[in-house]
Amino acid sequence: MQFKHAPAAVSAMFDDPNLVSAAGLVPMLRLARSVGLDELAQSRLSVPTDRGANAGSKVMALVAGMLAGADSIDDMNLLRHGGMGRLFDRTYAPSTLGSFLREFRFGHVRQLDAVASRTLVNLASAAPLLQVRGGERVMVDLDDTIVEVHGYKKQGASFGYSGVRGLNALLATASTTSSAPVILGQRLRQGKTGSPKGAARIVGDVLATLRRMNIGSSVRPLLRADSAFYGHGTVGTAIKSGADVSVTVRMDPAVKTAISSIPEDGWETIEYPNAIRDEATGRWISKAEVAEVPFVAFRSRKIAERVEGRLVVRRIPDLNPNKVEQPTLFDFYRHHAFFTTTDKQTMGTVAADKTHRAHAIIEQVHADLKGGPLAHLPSGVFTANSAWLVLAVIAFNLTRTAGLISDRAGRLARATTATIRRTLITVPARLARSARRITMHLPAAWPWQAAFDRLFTATHAPPHVSTN
Structure with missing residues (x-):
């Protein structure tokens, strides 16, 4: 592509009061309102009146800014340009929204958690967010990530397990296999917090949310997590809440003893579709073997608290030449084991291993959020940042729903937030008024016009009238 005109023949002026840069906010906020986001926030948030007045409208404004690409308080000025005041009421100044967030306390964040949970349940009734086929499980993935921060005035920021201050x-x-991830629950914690702290509480909350979504699956959901969450609190809560677990285990003596009991003919070779890079040696490995053995987790606890299941083990050739002088159990292989309560008849050894490795899908969600609202945690107040995280999750689930409504069988149904924002939300428009009606004139030959039209039509449909 080349520039068509001489530089002197082109000029720029910011003088049109009828233009907007994010016309897609119209159907997005209609969607948010149809699932009751503003009403839920208004009725449930008890932020002090001097700063918390019109809490529903302020929550909607913050979510709208995130939908349009805001990753800081100052970016909320995205809502105050051109004809935005003709489309939306109460486009608050960034300073007002920042003051609102700083009034949050821990209890208010938990109230906002409840708003997010109920909004997701309502979104699930508006669109099939989690489509399950016959006999399919819903996969619930749990993991934490460090959100990097800068400066020394961020409450709770410290160096965590990643060595990054945040x-x-x-x-x-x-x-599910046919549905992209949605976020069931979230919690912001101090940077130095250990991964399992508070995990049992959030597991109970998110599984309760999943039940309220009424997905229609007759199979127990499966909680997947890494070894940081291998503990009785997390595993026991998941089982009591009606879920199975698939959790990586640490190589403690009990696990090593169980692995050593596996006969050599019990290993089954599996081929990886692509080679994987060995982090310890930097070399590529293209195949591995798996086996399993019955296992009782948390054997040191009371009998009633022990959990019976199976230990599934994957082994790969140990290519690290730096061996210890004394012989060990694992001279030729490195072993990666996880504990699962799934039934072997319905999920064999190879299937269980493949299913467990798919837990990495949650890393894509982490990256998605860090490429948007979580690029920064904008406040020095910890509870304000906690509320910011909850609002970012609400915005994420809204974009996931919009992508599904607009293009259920196509690319947008599983697209990232950035793609949905680029194709459906940040669409420029010129506003025209006639006979008390506003018409948004959008770019001709917009490549995603059909998807935008489907979203716009679905969110502007008249309410259903009951004939009973």
């Missing part, structure tokens, strides 16, 4: 965000997602 705050710790714990997320739980739900997905």
Whole structure:
């Protein structure tokens, strides 16, 4: 592509009061309102009146800014340009929204958690967010990530397990083979917080949310997590809440003893579709073997608290030449084991291993959020940043729903937030008024016009009238 005109022949002026840069906010906020986001926030948030007046409208404004690409308080000025005041009421100044967030306390964040949970349940009734086929499980993935921060005035920021100064965000997602992940729950914690802290509480909350979504699956959901969450609190809560677990285990003596009991002919070779890079040696490995053995987790606890299941083990050739002088159990292989309560008849050894490795899908959600609202945690107040995380999750689930409504069988149904924002939300428009009606004139030959039209039509449909 080349520039068509001489530089002197082109000029720029910011003088049109009828233009907007994000016309897609119209159907997006209609969607948010149709699932009751503003009413839920208004009725449930008890932020002090002097700063918390019109809480529903302020929550909607913050979510709208995130939908349009805001990753800081100052970016909320995206809502105050051109004809935005003709489309939306109460386009608050960034300073007003920042003051609102700083009034949050821990209890208010938990109230906002409840708003996010109920909004997701309502979104699930508006669109099939989690589509399950016969006998399919819903996968619930749990993991935390460090959100890097800069400066020394961020409450709770410290150096965590990653060696990066930041705050710790714990997320739980739900997905199926035919549905992209949605976020069931979230919690912001201090940067130095250990991964399992508070995990049992969030597991109970998100599984309750999943039940309220009424997905229609007759199979127990499966909680997947890494070894940081292998503990009786997390595993026991998941089982009591009606879920199975698939959790990586640490190589403690009990696990090593169980692995050593596997006969050599019990290993089954599996081929990876692509080679994987060995982090310890930097070399590529293209195949591995798996086996399993019955296992009782938490054997040191009371009998009633022990959990019976199976230990599934994957082994790969140990290519690390730096061996210890004394012989060990694992001279030729490195072993990766996880504990699962799934039934072998319905999920064999190879299937269980493949299913467990798919837990990495939650890393894509982490990256998605960090490429948007979580690029920064904008406040020095910890509870304000906690509320910011919850609002970012609401915005994420809204974009996931919009992508599904607009293009259920196509690319947008599983697209990232950035793609949905680029194709459906940040669409420029010129406003025209006639006979008390506003018409948005959008770009001709917009490549995603059909998807935008489907979203716009679905969110502007007249309410259903009951004949009973």
